Structure formats: C-alpha cells, structure tokens
Amino acid sequence: MSLLADVTEERRDDVVVAAVEGEIDASNAREIGERLRRLLSNHDTLLVVDLAATSYLDSAGVNLLFELSNELAARQQRLRLVVPAGSPLLRIFTIAGLVEVVPTHATRDGALAQTA
Amino acid sequence: MIAGMSYPSASGEEVPTVDRERLQALQRITDAALASLSVEQLLQELLIRVSEVLGTHTAAILLLDETGSMLHARAAKGIEEEVEQGVKIPVGAGFAGRIAARRRAIAIEDVDHADILNPILREKGIRSLLGVPLVVEQRVLGVLHVGSLVHRVFTDVDRDLLQLAADRAAIAIEHATLYEQRRLAEVLQRRLLPTELTVTGGLELASRYLPASRESLGGDWYDAFTLGSGHVAVAIGDVVGHGVVAAAAMAQLRTALRAYAVEGHAPATVVELVNRLMTGLGPNAMTTLAYAVIDPERGTLELVTAGHPPPLLIRGDGTTFLDGVAGIPLGVSDVARYDSHTFPFEPGTMLLLYTDGLVERRSEPIDRGLERLAALAAGNDDAEILCRKLVAELVSGERLDDVALLAARLEPVPERLSGRWPADRRVLAGVRRLLRRWLEKVGASADEVYDIVVACQEACANAVEHAYRPGRHWFELDASYDQGRVRVTIRDEGRWRPPRGSHRGRGVMMMRGLMDSVDIQHTDSGTTVVLERILAPESA
Incomplete structure (x- = not known):
C-alpha cells in the first residue's frame, strides 16, 4: 500500500467508483494506476475516479489519467472524474488539457447521474 | 537399584x-x-x-x-x-x-x-x-x-x-x-535501533542509547519514521527486564508499532493495537511507551503515553512536561484504553522523549530528577547539542539502568529556503511539505501555494528522472521572496534528456501554465530551472 495515498472502491452494477485519498506524485502514480486498473473487470462500463479527497496531484497524476482514459476508450469503457468546484486540481487539469478529454464533474452524484 | x-x-x-x-x-x-x-x-x-x-x-x-x-x-x-x-x-x-x-x-x-x-x-x-x-x-x-x-x-x-x-x-x-x-x-540492540534518523519535512532529530553498566542489555528503544500523511511519528519505550528476552519483546513491539502506524490508524488506536499484541505475548512483555505524531504543517503534536515518564517540551527558556496523558503500561491488560492529547508544536519547539534511566537516581524522589532535566533542557535550540549535554550531565559511567533519549525539533521556517536532496522520487513529498510551509510564511494564498508547489515539483521530478547515470545524484532547491515575487531555483547535476513519449514535456508545459516566468538552462554540468511568480497583492 502506498503511504501517500489510499484507494477505496464502491460498486454499482457495472460502474466502479474509486476514491483516491491523499497525494499522487511521481513516487506513487504508477502504483495508484495499477490499483485503479485492478478494480475494473471486462463487464464494467464506467470508472468514476473521485478526487475530492486528493490533496495533491501533479503531472505524474495527470499523465496517469490521460493513460487511463486512452486504455478505457480502447476497451469501450468510460472514465469520469469527480473534482469539487474550487479545487486546485481543476486548474491543473485545465492547464494540462485533461478537462477537454475526460468528463469532469463537481460531485459524485453528478458523475453517476448521466450513466442511465 | x-x-x-x-x-x-x-x-x-x-x-x-x-x-x-x-x-x-x-x-x-x-x-x-x-x-x-x-x-x-x-x-x-x-x-x-x-x-x-x-x-x-x-x-x-x-x-x-x-x-x-x-x-x-x-x-x-x-x-x-x-x-x-x-x-x-x-x-x-x-x-x-x-x-x-x-x-x-x-x-x-x-x-x-x-x-x-x-x-x-x-x-x-x-x-x-x-x-x-x-x-x-x-x-x-x-x-x-x-x-x-x-x-x-x-x-x-x-x-x-x-x-x-x-x-x-x-x-x-x-x-x-x-x-x-x-x-x-549488543549486536541485537544495535540492529534494532535505527542507525540513522533521517526524517525530512523540517524536523531535526537526535538520539542516544546507553546500556546499563552491568547488564547485557536493557529493553530501552526508540524509533522515528514518517507517515504517508507527511506526519512524523516518534516513539520511545522501556521493556521491563533485561537481556535477550527483553530485546526480543522490544523488537516485536517496535515492528508492531510501525506496522499499525503506517496502516493509518489514529495514535490512540495504534497504542491499543500494540497493547493487545503485547498482552498476547505473555507475562514478560510489560513495557512503557510514549508515542507522538508530529504534524509539521499544522504545528501540532498528538501524544499517547503508557506508563511512561512525561515527555518534555522545550521552547525558548520555557519547558513543559506533557503529563496528565498517562495510560497504564502495555502488556498488563488487553482491554486497557488509551487516549491521545494534542498539543501545539510550533516551529522552534523541541520535544524530548526519554526513559526513566535519565531521571531516576537512588535515594531521591523522581521529581528531583525531572526538575534537574527541565533546568538543563531550558534554552536549548539544537537537538544534537541537547542530547550531548543531557548525557554529559545526567548519565554517570556506572549506570544501574539503561538510558535512551530522542529529541525532535521543528525547525523554524527560514527567510530563504535552501536545501539539497538525493535525486530519489521518495524525497519529493518531504520537499513539497517544506516548500508549502515556507510559501505560507511568505504570505502566499492557498491557491498560490498549490500552483507554485506543483510547478516546483515538476522541476524536482525532472531532476530525479535525469539522474539515471550510476552513482548518487543530488538536486538543490533555493527559494527566496522579495517584494511580492517568489523565485525558486532548482538545480541538478544530470544531463538534460530531450522529452520522449507523449507525456514528456507536459511537465514543462505545466510549469509555464502555473508560473509567471520559467527559465531552463542546460549546461554540461547540469540543468538549472528558475521559476518566478508574483503573488496577488491582497495575499502578499
């Protein structure tokens, strides 16, 4: 387990919600990526990564989310992010152009509402 | 017959x-x-x-x-x-x-x-x-x-x-x-105590262990380690008894404490779990413990003690014993409850953990020993010097008991931040915390702190990734503030490698997006990145 961050998982039918609590940097991004990938089975259609409790994320985390988005798209699966309004992560994602590629929602309910 | x-x-x-x-x-x-x-x-x-x-x-x-x-x-x-x-x-x-x-x-x-x-x-x-x-x-x-x-x-x-x-x-x-x-x-004890206390995040640590004169070894031990949250855990304990049996109990205790602490349990829960484990080890596992978790960013200290002499806080000329926290020793009752107490631990404050061998003398109440300790400790602002002084003044050559002490001082945030770290991904979190504390001190807003920290981490991460050649590599960070302008220089010894793959170069792009100016110089001796950001007037 990473000392900097922890991942907790919640399932709803074919949707997986993964909350990342803590910090993602170059020292643990790869490991967090592996943990997120392991949560998904072939039957799942949507992965929601909840970053509300993520206190730090830099380009290592941005790179991870870009990779994850590409991998999921190739398997007909979707990725959505939860980033609360006013979170500094939103600025980082905007600068990096991630918001244009991955749908980002202010709340978990928002990310799940459009699944139907 | x-x-x-x-x-x-x-x-x-x-x-x-x-x-x-x-x-x-x-x-x-x-x-x-x-x-x-x-x-x-x-x-x-x-x-x-x-x-x-x-x-x-x-x-x-x-x-x-x-x-x-x-x-x-x-x-x-x-x-x-x-x-x-x-x-x-x-x-x-x-x-x-x-x-x-x-x-x-x-x-x-x-x-x-x-x-x-x-x-x-x-x-x-x-x-x-x-x-x-x-x-x-x-x-x-x-x-x-x-x-x-x-x-x-x-x-x-x-x-x-x-x-x-x-x-x-x-x-x-x-x-x-x-x-x-x-x-x-002795070999066992040397292997059980941490050889080098290396904890970043602005905490200065020093320690001593002196075995009793006539005993093979005692059960005194100490430990210090970082928790993922950026907090630093410090612990000291005294296993009842001497010899290999005490040393074995000590080894189990120290390992258990680390394991539970790293799992992310609250300090009081960590101590309760360790207690339950020690109780199960049998009647020879009674031990006292002082366990503290320091949050350098918030400037707090959360303490749990179990039958241990009260830790001492030293700030300027003042000293305070952190008593009134006491729980019973570990290994006595498996249903014992332990509470934690939180104390302010501002920059410049020093925490001293010690075992009873430091303050106890024959034919004298322990209060006298505590008074003597407080008087000697007052006014000290260097962990290493404090340890040296206490050993010289309080520990005699003919010791009846072993003595362990651990001093931890939260360094005040300097006017100008500068440091050198090994080019290793694992140091990034510590550098981040140090930088955060410094930025808050110079008056950056929460958003500014976040942006500047991310930009600096990009440069630091680049330095770490450039250090692929064999041997130990380092990078330096120097941060200064002048009239609303934050200037951070990150220097490494590695040779610049042109960005490869789809992600390389995103770090540079992000630095440019987050800072007012980004200057990257590559020479044969290394790479220097200078980042500048002007803080918004209301927060400066």
Whole structure:
C-alpha cells in the first residue's frame, strides 16, 4: 500500500467508483494506476475516479489519467472524474488539457447521474 | 537399584591429599588462555584436561536450560554422540539429573546395574561413572561427569579433584556465557535501533542509547519514521527486564508499532493495537511507551503515553512536561484504553522523549530528577547539542539502568529556503511539505501555494528522472521572496534528456501554465530551472 495515498472502491452494477485519498506524485502514480486498473473487470462500463479527497496531484497524476482514459476508450469503457468546484486540481487539469478529454464533474452524484 | 555412593559436595574445601602434579594440571583449567575462548571451545578444552588429569576415557558437560528443568549435553569427549544427538535429561532423573537435583557428587561403580537414563552411556561400554554439579554462587549451572571403559572405583581424591575442576569451570562458564550473551545482545540492540534518523519535512532529530553498566542489555528503544500523511511519528519505550528476552519483546513491539502506524490508524488506536499484541505475548512483555505524531504543517503534536515518564517540551527558556496523558503500561491488560492529547508544536519547539534511566537516581524522589532535566533542557535550540549535554550531565559511567533519549525539533521556517536532496522520487513529498510551509510564511494564498508547489515539483521530478547515470545524484532547491515575487531555483547535476513519449514535456508545459516566468538552462554540468511568480497583492 502506498503511504501517500489510499484507494477505496464502491460498486454499482457495472460502474466502479474509486476514491483516491491523499497525494499522487511521481513516487506513487504508477502504483495508484495499477490499483485503479485492478478494480475494473471486462463487464464494467464506467470508472468514476473521485478526487475530492486528493490533496495533491501533479503531472505524474495527470499523465496517469490521460493513460487511463486512452486504455478505457480502447476497451469501450468510460472514465469520469469527480473534482469539487474550487479545487486546485481543476486548474491543473485545465492547464494540462485533461478537462477537454475526460468528463469532469463537481460531485459524485453528478458523475453517476448521466450513466442511465 | 543404585550401585553407587553419594558424597557431600566438596565445593570450596581444601584438597590436602591431591598430589602436586595433578593439582597443577588442574589449575591450568582456569588459566588466562581459557578466558579468550568461546563457551564451546572452553568446554571442549576443559574436558580434555579433566580426562587427562583423572585418567578417564570419557567426559561430558551438561548445562541447565533457561527454564532450569532440563539438562542439555553441551560438550563431550569420548561420547561425542551426546552432543550430536542433543541429549536432554530432566533434572531429578537419571545419573546427571540426580546430581543436579541433589547438588552433590554421585559415583557409579557398575553402570549395568544403575539407574541410567541416557542409553549412549551404556552403548559406549562405559563401566564406571563419576559426576559432580557445576555450581556458582549457590546456583546449579549443570553437571560435569567422567567415565571409565574399564571397571574403576573412583576414590575420594578423584571426587574432590573433579569437584575442584567443576567449581573453577563453573566460574569460567558463567563468565563466558555472560560475555557471549552480552555481545549477542549488543549486536541485537544495535540492529534494532535505527542507525540513522533521517526524517525530512523540517524536523531535526537526535538520539542516544546507553546500556546499563552491568547488564547485557536493557529493553530501552526508540524509533522515528514518517507517515504517508507527511506526519512524523516518534516513539520511545522501556521493556521491563533485561537481556535477550527483553530485546526480543522490544523488537516485536517496535515492528508492531510501525506496522499499525503506517496502516493509518489514529495514535490512540495504534497504542491499543500494540497493547493487545503485547498482552498476547505473555507475562514478560510489560513495557512503557510514549508515542507522538508530529504534524509539521499544522504545528501540532498528538501524544499517547503508557506508563511512561512525561515527555518534555522545550521552547525558548520555557519547558513543559506533557503529563496528565498517562495510560497504564502495555502488556498488563488487553482491554486497557488509551487516549491521545494534542498539543501545539510550533516551529522552534523541541520535544524530548526519554526513559526513566535519565531521571531516576537512588535515594531521591523522581521529581528531583525531572526538575534537574527541565533546568538543563531550558534554552536549548539544537537537538544534537541537547542530547550531548543531557548525557554529559545526567548519565554517570556506572549506570544501574539503561538510558535512551530522542529529541525532535521543528525547525523554524527560514527567510530563504535552501536545501539539497538525493535525486530519489521518495524525497519529493518531504520537499513539497517544506516548500508549502515556507510559501505560507511568505504570505502566499492557498491557491498560490498549490500552483507554485506543483510547478516546483515538476522541476524536482525532472531532476530525479535525469539522474539515471550510476552513482548518487543530488538536486538543490533555493527559494527566496522579495517584494511580492517568489523565485525558486532548482538545480541538478544530470544531463538534460530531450522529452520522449507523449507525456514528456507536459511537465514543462505545466510549469509555464502555473508560473509567471520559467527559465531552463542546460549546461554540461547540469540543468538549472528558475521559476518566478508574483503573488496577488491582497495575499502578499
């Protein structure tokens, strides 16, 4: 387990919600990526990564989310992010152009509402 | 039926009838040359000399185990199978067992008709036996016996001579065993205590461990480690008792504490879990503990103690004992509850954890020791110097108890931040926290702190990734603030590698997006990145 961050998982039918609590940097991004990938089975259609409790994320985390988005798209699966309004992560994602590629929602309910 | 005779122990008595030559030969058993031998070598050498002097075919030494109820064959001459097969004889039974139980010599003229437990003695064709107890200060250490392959009547002189050899041997065995235990214990203790306290995040650490003068080792220990949250855990403890048993309990305790702490449990829960584990280890695992988690960013200290003397806070000329937190020692009750208390721990404050050996003196209430400690500690602002001073002033050369101390000082945030770190991904989090504290001090807003930290981490991460060549590499960070402008320089020794793959270059792009100016210089000796950001007026 990473000392900097922890991942907790919640399932709803074919949707997986993964909350990342803590910090993602170059020292643990790869490991967090592996943990997120392991949560998904072939039957799942949507992965929601909840970053509300993520206190730090830099380009290592941005790179991870870009990779994850590409991998999921190739398997007909979707990725959505939860980033609360006013979170500094939103600025980082905007600068990096991630918001244009991955749908980002202010709340978990928002990310799940459009699944139907 | 026992075909033998018993003699009262001749321990300590004169042996007037022994001829001079045999006595001299025997005295060599304890000469200086033996002193440098290991226990095994010593026993072997002893048996050779005893056999020569007494003219016997076999000789063997059995020593009592830690429980005191079983004799183990430790060395043998002529009947080496005893040791090879790990012969064990219960005290009170058989030839050797009876010698140990009765603490007196026993001679057996005819083995065939005697109560002998150990089949090896018979199988080897031993006809007659003579054995004596090994006694030191009224304590039985074991049994020394000799055997003859031909029928022999051991005389009183033989018996006295063997007892004399046994008495001297017992002292040598006792010394050699203690020495070996001490050496083993010292190595063990050195391995158990952290060799280097390296904790980043603006915390300065220093520690000392001094074993008691006459004990092999004590159960005092300390530890310091970072938790993923950026918090730093410090702990000190005192396992009741001494020697290898205490050291083993200490090792288990220290490992358990780290494991539970790293799992992310709250400090009081960590202590409760450790307590439950220690209670399960049995009656010898009682220990005191002080466990504190320092949050350098918030400037707080969360403390849990279990039967341990109160930690001391030192700030400027003032000192405060953190008492009123006490729980009962660990290992006493598996339902014991522990509470944590949070104290302010501002930059410049020092926490001192210590064990009772530092403050306790005979014929003096402990309050006097605590007063003396507080008076010496007041006004100190350097962890290493404080440890040196306390050891010099409070710890005497002839210590009855072992002493451990651990000092942790939260360094004040400097005007200008500068430091050098190994080019290793694992240091990034610590650098981040240091930078955050500094940015808050110069008045950056929460959003500015976040942006600048991310930009700096990009440069630091680049430095780490460039250091692919073998050998240890470093990077430097220097941050200054002048009239609303934050300027951070990150320098590394690595050669710049052009961005590769789809992600490379995103770091540079993000630096440019987050800062007002980004300047990257590559030379043969390394890369220098200078980042600048002007803070918004209302926050400056």
